[in-house]
Every structure is written in structure tokens, then in C-alpha cells.
Amino acid sequence: MIGKGKSISHGVAALEYDLAKEIDGQAAATEIARHELYGCTGAEMVQEMKPYFTDFPNVKNNCLRFEVSPSIEESSSFTDADWAELGNDFMQRMGLMNHQYIIIKHSGTESKKEQAHLHILANRISLSGELYRDNWIGKRATEAANAIAKERNFVQSQDIGKANKEEIKEVMNSVLKKMQGFDLTKFQEELGKLGFKVREARASTGKLNGYYVTARSGTEYKASEIGKGYTFAHIERTQSKLKYNSMNISHGNKLTSGKGGFHL
DSSP states (O other), X not given: OEEEEEEESOHHHHHHXXXXXXXXXXXXXXXXXXXXXXXXXXXXXXHHHHHHHTTOTTOSOOEEEEEEEOOHHHHTTOOHHHHHHHHHHHHHHTTOXXXXXXXXXXXXXXXXXXXXXXXXXEESBOTTSXXXXXXXXXXXXXXXXXXXXXXXXXXXXXXXXXHHHHHHHHHXXXXXXXXXXXXXXXXXXXXHHTTOEEEEEEOTTOOEEEEEEEOTTSOEEEHHHHOGGGSTTTHHHHHHHHHHHHHHHTTTOOOEEETTEEXX
8 A cells, every 4th residue: 555645835726636536537536534624625625724824824835635545456345434444544643633634535547547545635734733744744654554554454566566467477478378470459359358458559640559458456557567578579579489388398398588599
């Protein structure tokens, strides 16, 4: 799980963005929880914070903004109540339960439409009038997220990503070995049958630059993230190597690549 944090001066703009988030023209924002805020718009809620700002006229960054993002796999079954519990737990660990704040869930991002996450905007000044210190706030947000992940036995994002990519690689290898020559359309079709979606990446001219593969969990990876040998420029060579190795292993030999070509 990832936690990010910083102090900001543009509270209204940040909150209006969080509340109005859209992906492909569809609303992607859901209010999950709030504390001591009653307005309907970002401007109204930040206005409610302003009386607390007056005791600190020289403080420019008077709001705090956080992002809390568990992995797709860990949050796939979350209800809004689960998201609220996660957000409030994070705020408690950050020592911000005595501050005005609002928690908003985004259902995804433009590049990862299944990657739900939280945005939190808080008043930097507490309801008791104390200024929250923002030294190392990004580091503290990361530590709070890591503590929650450890307590809840969440798998770290990098571990899940590694497992996803290994699974994709194994399935791609099995498909490549069965195919007679490489054909992207056939490759897409065969991977699709096994639950892995392939998306082409094309330039504005229509030229095919590469492709992406989506794991069964919903996380999408560039072909280069699976391995250089699976990029569009190298996949035919990888297929040849796999087929030769498969053929020669059955005879007790293994084909290896070396300078000048393949060798037994």
C-alpha cells in the first residue's frame, strides 16, 4: 500500500478536483467520510477552515493533502465502509483526528482504471488551534501506510506486481510455444481465452509501437515490464528460442543464445 502526503496552499483547487474527478467522461469520485466539515463544494469547505487560519497569517501552506492507495488485489472487495475505516485509520496514525478533513475515493486513474485510492484534504490547523508540523510529512505518510499494511497483512504492491508479471510471462511463454509463427491478433485471442487482455499501443499515425497486457487481477503492464524479450521488437526471437528449447529439452539438450546466434 502506498501513502503520500504534503502541505499545500491551494486547498480549494485540490478539493474541487478531488470531488469532480472523471474517467472517460464518467464520475469517478465518491465521498467516503468527513470530519467537522458541512459544505457541499470545495470552496465552501475550505471557507469553513479559514477562521482557524487567522492565528497563523504567515503560514502559506495551510492545508494538508494525502493519497492512500492499496493494491488492486487488496482493495477489490472493499465496501465504502471499508474505505472509510482505512481513511480514518490513516488519519489517526497521522495524528489528525482533531482536524477538519474530508476523505474522497477515486475509482481509478486514467492509466489504471481499476486502481481505486483515497484522496484526503485536511486543515493543517487543529480544532484546538495548533499548527500541524509538516516536516517530513511525505515520509510519515509512507510510514503510516506501511504500518496499516503490516497490521492488516496486506501484500506489498511490489510483491503483487512481481507475482503478476511472473504469471503473465509463464502464460505468454505457453502461448508462444504453441503458435506457428507470431501473429499479434492470434496472440491476443489466445491470451484472452486464458483471462489476460492485450491492448495495442499505437502512435497518432496508427503505427503499432507495442502492447500492454492486463493481469487477471486487473493491473495492466507494458510488454517491456514483463521482459525485454516480450516487446514487439523482440518477441519473435523469444518465440524461436522457446520453441527450440522445448524441442531440444525433449532430447536432453538445451538451446542457449550466444554471440552469433543460438547454440546447443
